[in-house]
Every structure is written in C-alpha cells, then in structure tokens.
Amino acid sequence: MKKVIVPGVFFAALSAPVLIQEAQAASNAAVVKYVNVESNSSLNVRKSASSKAGVVTTLKKGKEVTVLSESNGWAKITVDGKTGYVSSDYLTEKTSTYVKYVSIDSNSTLNVRTSPNTSSSVVTKIAANTKVEVLSDSNGWSKIKVNGKQGYVASKYLSDTVSTVKESTPKADATPKVSTKETKTETMYVNVDQGSSLNMRNKPSNSGSVIVKLAKGVEVTAYSDSNGWTKVKVYGKEGYVATKYLSKTKSATSVTDKTNTNSSSGTVAKTTTKYVNVDKNSTLNMRASASTSGSVVTKL
Missing domain, CATH: 2.30.30.40 (SH3 Domains)
Known part of the structure; x- marks a missing residue:
C-alpha cells in the first residue's frame, strides 16, 4: 500500500504551533x-x-x-x-482626572504646550493659581485641560492646593506677565548714618546678593513694600532694600569724620567722607573685593 499525504492536513499541523505562539505574544x-x-x-x-x-x-x-x-x-x-x-x-486603563493649581510667581505665566517638551508651540498661557484638570502625568510633564483647551505643562509647576505667591524672578518655561495697570511709584531717600551704606539686594531677603550699595541721601524710586522690604529702582537697576532705611524726605548731611554703625552689617567702623577724583569723562570702578580682578559693583 502507498502512503498518501494530504497537503491541507500537513499545513494545518505546521501552522498550529505558530498560531499558539502568536496568541501568547499578543496576550x-x-x-x-x-x-x-x-x-x-x-x-x-x-x-x-x-x-x-x-x-x-x-x-x-x-x-x-x-x-x-x-x-x-x-x-x-x-x-x-x-x-x-x-x-x-x-x-x-482610563485616565483618572483630578484637579491641581498652577504654582508659579504672580508676575509670571505658565506655558501650555502642544506636546511634552519646551520646543513645542504654546497653546495658551495660564496665571498663578489657575485651576486645571490633569488628564495624565509622565516624565515630568502633565497633560491638562483648562479653559476648554488641552496641552502639556511641566508637572513641577502644579500643586494640590492654592498657594500664596509673591513677585519674583519668573521660573523655567514661564514667561513674565505684562501688566496693563500703571504701577504707582514714590520718590524716597536713603536714610542711614552718615558714612554708612544701604545694601540693595536682588530679592527681599538678607540672603539675597547685593546689587549695589546706596549712600545716605540717595534718591530712589519706590514701587512697593511688603514684609519690611521695598522694591526700588536706582542707577537704572532694580532691587530690594529694607524699608526702615528709607525716608520720604531728604535729610541734611554734613561732612564729618566720626565713628558710625553700618546699617547693613551692624559693625562699627570709623568713616570719612571723600570725593571721587577722576577725569570728567571717566568713571571709577567700585569692585566687590579689594582687587582689580574683583567684579564691578557700579561705576562712580
């Protein structure tokens, strides 16, 4: 007798293990x-x-x-x-949405982007404490829905609660918010001991770096004050000074040689008033340290 091999059956026998493997892979x-x-x-x-x-x-x-x-x-x-x-x-399997609030400085806005990276285009900008609906969170980015629009924001700028915000330097991926309101300013004068100086810092704190030192009687433009600090502008620079060392009137000064207390450090030092003596079209560099390699604080 001759053996007869049916092609269809042979093909099915070979295919079965393959189909099982595909099913397992899919699962x-x-x-x-x-x-x-x-x-x-x-x-x-x-x-x-x-x-x-x-x-x-x-x-x-x-x-x-x-x-x-x-x-x-x-x-x-x-x-x-x-x-x-x-x-x-x-x-x-479904995104579980929840509510969070934008946590940035009050003078900034947070960019909502089309995709989770800083190079993508901006869909809209949202202010501090804006309530958003978080759809998902991955790799430091949150997909959100706000004002009928969807996009991505950096997760670190979202908080579970509404926060008290202060004006300061804008954070990363946040842009300064331009105010349409006119800022009320006031002219004030530095009121420290003769021969002392007042530190103008880059933030309203004693830990802030010193931008420039202001002598007694220097006129400044004051913008606002909070918690004992006043935001001022002088010599084209902006910063913060302790409010208690500002006066609305310019006090009389005299050229003396006496011992005074430095208002910025609390140390006692003997001071003498002198005057800058350079060519009329020149300036004298005031440096951060007693060296020509020290950084320039300002020009006199």
Missing part, C-alpha cells in the same frame, strides 16, 4: 495604564511582586505606566526608565 503585549490612587498619596513600585520587597520609586495619581505583564494581583511595569511591580488594584 503579553505591553499596555499603557494609569495610576489610580488618592491625589494626596502615592503608589509604591517594588523590586518584586511582594509588599515586603524594597521600593524602587513612588508614583503619583494619574502617572502613565507601561504594563508588561500581570499575575496574582501584581503588575510588572516600566516607568521613567525603571522596572518594578505594583498592585494591579491601583492601575486603570
């Missing part, structure tokens, strides 16, 4: 999910599928993760270049 395909915990809590990513395993990192609500596999209530994930395990109960 192990990575999927994107989102962290679903309370907005004020975080989810631990552990080294192994056990609540006793060490923590690799923690994830906030709405964080986007890639799920590699799931088994016995644990999901193996990758996030921000790290791999670990989280409880499957705290992952969802």
Whole structure:
C-alpha cells in the first residue's frame, strides 16, 4: 500500500504551533495604564511582586505606566526608565482626572504646550493659581485641560492646593506677565548714618546678593513694600532694600569724620567722607573685593 499525504492536513499541523505562539505574544503585549490612587498619596513600585520587597520609586495619581505583564494581583511595569511591580488594584486603563493649581510667581505665566517638551508651540498661557484638570502625568510633564483647551505643562509647576505667591524672578518655561495697570511709584531717600551704606539686594531677603550699595541721601524710586522690604529702582537697576532705611524726605548731611554703625552689617567702623577724583569723562570702578580682578559693583 502507498502512503498518501494530504497537503491541507500537513499545513494545518505546521501552522498550529505558530498560531499558539502568536496568541501568547499578543496576550503579553505591553499596555499603557494609569495610576489610580488618592491625589494626596502615592503608589509604591517594588523590586518584586511582594509588599515586603524594597521600593524602587513612588508614583503619583494619574502617572502613565507601561504594563508588561500581570499575575496574582501584581503588575510588572516600566516607568521613567525603571522596572518594578505594583498592585494591579491601583492601575486603570482610563485616565483618572483630578484637579491641581498652577504654582508659579504672580508676575509670571505658565506655558501650555502642544506636546511634552519646551520646543513645542504654546497653546495658551495660564496665571498663578489657575485651576486645571490633569488628564495624565509622565516624565515630568502633565497633560491638562483648562479653559476648554488641552496641552502639556511641566508637572513641577502644579500643586494640590492654592498657594500664596509673591513677585519674583519668573521660573523655567514661564514667561513674565505684562501688566496693563500703571504701577504707582514714590520718590524716597536713603536714610542711614552718615558714612554708612544701604545694601540693595536682588530679592527681599538678607540672603539675597547685593546689587549695589546706596549712600545716605540717595534718591530712589519706590514701587512697593511688603514684609519690611521695598522694591526700588536706582542707577537704572532694580532691587530690594529694607524699608526702615528709607525716608520720604531728604535729610541734611554734613561732612564729618566720626565713628558710625553700618546699617547693613551692624559693625562699627570709623568713616570719612571723600570725593571721587577722576577725569570728567571717566568713571571709577567700585569692585566687590579689594582687587582689580574683583567684579564691578557700579561705576562712580
């Protein structure tokens, strides 16, 4: 008897293992999910599928993760270049939205961009404490919805609560907010001991760096004062000085040689009034240290 091989059956026998492998591969395909915990809590990513395993990192609500596999209530994930395990109960396939507030300086605005990078175009600009709906959070960027528009902002500029903001230097990826209101100014004068000087700093704090030192009687333009500090402009520079050393009237000064207290440091030093003696079309450099290599504070 001759053996007869039916081609169709032979093909089916060869194909079956291939189809099974494809089905298994499909079931192990990575999927994107989102962290679903309370907005004020975080989810631990552990080294192994056990609540006793060490923590690799923690994830906030709405964080986007890639799920590699799931088994016995644990999901193996990758996030921000790290791999670990989280409880499957705290992952969802749909984005769980939540509310946050823009946390930037009051004189700045936060750029909402078309994609999660600083080179993408700006969709809109939002002010401090603006309420936004966070759709997802990944790699330091949050996808948000605000005023009917969607886009991406740097996650570090979002907060769970409304914050008290002060005027200062704009943060990264934030642009200065131009005010249409006219700023009220006032002319004031430095009121320190004769021979002393007043430090004008780059921020309203004793830890701020000194921009320039102001002598008694120097006229300044005062913009605003808060918490014992006044924002002023003098010699074309802006900064902050202690309010208590400003006066609305210019006090009389006299040329004397006496011991005075320096208002900026509290130290006692013998001072003498002298005058700059350079050519009429020249200036004298005042430096940060007693060296020609010291940085120039101002020109006299």
